[in-house]
Amino acid sequence: MRTQEGGTIRGCKLASATFGALNSAKDNAILIPTWYSGTNKIIEQVYIGKGRALDPDKYVIIIVNQIGSGPSTSPHNTPLPAGMGNFPRVRISDDVRAQYKLITEKFGLKSLALVVGGSMGAQQTYEWAVRYPDAVKRAAPIAGTAKNTEHDFLFTETLVDAITSDPGFNDGFYNSSADVRQGLLRHAKMWAVMGWSTEFFKQNRHRALGFSSMDDFIINFTNGYFCVMDPNDLLCMAWKWQRGDVSRVTGGNLKEALGRINAKTFVMPIDDDMFFRPNDCEAEQKMIAGSEFRLLKSIDGHLSLFGNNADFLGQVDKNLKDLLAIAV
Amino acid sequence: MRTQEGGTIRGCKLASATFGALNSAKDNAILIPTWYSGTNKIIEQVYIGKGRALDPDKYVIIIVNQIGSGPSTSPHNTPLPAGMGNFPRVRISDDVRAQYKLITEKFGLKSLALVVGGSMGAQQTYEWAVRYPDAVKRAAPIAGTAKNTEHDFLFTETLVDAITSDPGFNDGFYNSSADVRQGLLRHAKMWAVMGWSTEFFKQNRHRALGFSSMDDFIINFTNGYFCVMDPNDLLCMAWKWQRGDVSRVTGGNLKEALGRINAKTFVMPIDDDMFFRPNDCEAEQKMIAGSEFRLLKSIDGHLSLFGNNADFLGQVDKNLKDLLAIAV
Numbered sequence: 001m002r003t004q005e006g007g008t009i010r011g012c013k014l015a016s017a018t019f020g021a022l023n024s025a026k027d028n029a030i031l032i033p034t035w036y037s038g039t040n041k042i043i044e045q046v047y048i049g050k051g052r053a054l055d056p057d058k059y060v061i062i063i064v065n066q067i068g069s070g071p072s073t074s075p076h077n078t079p080l081p082a083g084m085g086n087f088p089r090v091r092i093s094d095d096v097r098a099q100y101k102l103i104t105e106k107f108g109l110k111s112l113a114l115v116v117g118g119s120m121g122a123q124q125t126y127e128w129a130v131r132y133p134d135a136v137k138r139a140a141p142i143a144g145t146a147k148n149t150e151h152d153f154l155f156t157e158t159l160v161d162a163i164t165s166d167p168g169f170n171d172g173f174y175n176s177s178a179d180v181r182q183g184l185l186r187h188a189k190m191w192a193v194m195g196w197s198t199e200f201f202k203q204n205r206h207r208a209l210g211f212s213s214m215d216d217f218i219i220n221f222t223n224g225y226f227c228v229m230d231p232n233d234l235l236c237m238a239w240k241w242q243r244g245d246v247s248r249v250t251g252g253n254l255k256e257a258l259g260r261i262n263a264k265t266f267v268m269p270i271d272d273d274m275f276f277r278p279n280d281c282e283a284e285q286k287m288i289a290g291s292e293f294r295l296l297k298s299i300d301g302h303l304s305l306f307g308n309n310a311d312f313l314g315q316v317d318k319n320l321k322d323l324l325a326i327a328v
Numbered sequence: 329m330r331t332q333e334g335g336t337i338r339g340c341k342l343a344s345a346t347f348g349a350l351n352s353a354k355d356n357a358i359l360i361p362t363w364y365s366g367t368n369k370i371i372e373q374v375y376i377g378k379g380r381a382l383d384p385d386k387y388v389i390i391i392v393n394q395i396g397s398g399p400s401t402s403p404h405n406t407p408l409p410a411g412m413g414n415f416p417r418v419r420i421s422d423d424v425r426a427q428y429k430l431i432t433e434k435f436g437l438k439s440l441a442l443v444v445g446g447s448m449g450a451q452q453t454y455e456w457a458v459r460y461p462d463a464v465k466r467a468a469p470i471a472g473t474a475k476n477t478e479h480d481f482l483f484t485e486t487l488v489d490a491i492t493s494d495p496g497f498n499d500g501f502y503n504s505s506a507d508v509r510q511g512l513l514r515h516a517k518m519w520a521v522m523g524w525s526t527e528f529f530k531q532n533r534h535r536a537l538g539f540s541s542m543d544d545f546i547i548n549f550t551n552g553y554f555c556v557m558d559p560n561d562l563l564c565m566a567w568k569w570q571r572g573d574v575s576r577v578t579g580g581n582l583k584e585a586l587g588r589i590n591a592k593t594f595v596m597p598i599d600d601d602m603f604f605r606p607n608d609c610e611a612e613q614k615m616i617a618g619s620e621f622r623l624l625k626s627i628d629g630h631l632s633l634f635g636n637n638a639d640f641l642g643q644v645d646k647n648l649k650d651l652l653a654i655a656v
């Protein structure tokens with residue numbers, strides 16, 4: 001059973017979809033915050049299914065689109081004067097506080113059996129576990145950090161620059177995304193460099209996925225995914241991504257913030273991820289009581305999250321099944 | 329003893345500097361091709377010295393600036409119509425063929441005791457060993473490949489795009505580099521992302537080097553180095569770098585090309601290098617008879633080559649001493 005839901009929190013719409021049904025104890029709800037635009041569909045298509053860890057026969061699974069990603073309130077769908085280049089700066093914590101209201105007020109839940117998400121979804125997962133420690137029973141941040149690194153902040157800034165430097169961007173007040181086409185193409189190419197890995201191209205994974213050449217891959221996959229997104233939406237997410245930091249809850253003390261977590265937590269970085277290095281994730285994992293470090297192996301790098309790699313999905317499933325099997 | 333030299337090969341000037349003196353057997357010459365603009369000075373200041381592997385008391389050491397890097401013939405110092413945006417596409421093999429003439433005709437040498445270079449200097453080192461197998465007794469390519477990877481080609485393209493997308497670039501016919509300032513700044517920031525490593529920033533190496541913040545580091549180091557270069561010079565080098573490939577000598581057969589090498593070769597990638605991954609370098613090393621894989625460890629990543637890390641320099645020295653001690 002799939003239902004479209006949505007909550008409007010103080011004028012902010014959170015688009016969500018649910019799968020499965022709540023049991024009488026209301027203790028079988030799983031929340032999956034999205035990472036980028038369109039990832040709600042990816043999550044639905046490749047991560048959820050009967051017999052999988054995220055099984056709608058056993059759980060009610062709520063996919064919630066982050067603010068700025070398109071389906072939820074975003075620069076491109078907000079009327080002026082607050083839309084486009086005027087859209088407010090939004091933080092991961094704004095998403096999570098709005099999601100908390102959605103979960104408690106709309107769904108009437110007191111807790112979640114699991115919060116799981118990749119990339120910016122991992123940032124939201126950490127924020128949930130730190131901000132609402134009693135509401136999160138299990139947490140699985142995949143390929144993301146609790147506090148973003150300076151290096152990743154810098155990389156994201158180069159993505160931002162690729163878009164804002166396009167004269168057609170016009171400070172966020174373009175007539176259509178097509179005016180920012182050159183900037184979007186540069187932005188997409190930078191994703192192609194950092195999104196996968198050297199090994200991905202060396203082992204011809206792009207060809208194994210059905211693309212005849214690097215050009216074919218860039219044009220029909222990377223551009224096909226990133227260039228259809230709205231420039232202001234991308235910048236809204238990038239600003240938020242850069243500043244993801246659970247230690248804002250504890251005045252900058254990361255150890256204290258991660259010490260608040262009660263959830264049984266599996267920290268799951270990807271070994272060939274160029275943004276969120278396993279080292280960085282492991283350092284955070286060690287600050288979370290009773291947590292486990294579960295390294296995912298995939299030469300698809302960060303964008304393994306697209307789910308094109310069956311072996312990667314198998315590893316995710318295995319870990320999530322292990323996590324859900326733990327009594328809390 | 330330091331002397332400025334220069335050779336002009338069919339109108340192309342190769343700027344070089346030599347240290348030390350040739351012995352009577354003329355078998356103590358070392359060639360160091362440069363990587364980027366200004367690296368001739370870096371090589372001189374941090375890699376050469378008494379008691380070091382590259383000791384001017386024992387060897388005559390020739391630093392030769394690659395075409396397009398500034399001191400040698402380059403877009404910015406070539407008069408129109410061949411200068412600026414009209415400068416011809418030059419390959420690594422053009423450099424090495426010109427250097428061969430310089431070494432044999434100007435210096436009267438038949439062979440080199442060692443060719444050693446980092447990054448694009450490594451590309452030239454490989455080209456030397458493949459193209460002139462009898463002239464190169466020892467080879468030490470550091471942090472570079474014999475055949476560039478598709479992934480690295482793509483990264484370099486994003487660097488190129490950062491410059492060419494600046495409206496002030498004007499297809500290479502700007503009035504001054506200042507017209508391309510925004511593009512140069514974006515280009516430099518991308519180097520800051522890929523040039524070092526996540527671990528570099530995490531362990532605050534930029535602060536250890538005397539910079540108070542990331543901004544300080546970007547402005548005074550990264551921009552200070554890259555933004556003073558001429559945009560067309562940078563693009564000349566980038567085009568060449570992208571297409572570095574010794575297998576052009578053997579009709580595309582890399583194994584056959586590397587099989588031509590007679591030099592005793594130490595392949596020396598850097599473990600945290602984001603461009604030239606140790607895996608890629610090791611795959612090439614295995615195709616070179618009698619070669620050794622000597623991994624350098626440094627969280628400074630590719631730009632360890634700047635020589636800011638004493639431990640890294642110690643490793644390079646140790647390996648080069650070992651290599652030079654081998655009788656050939």
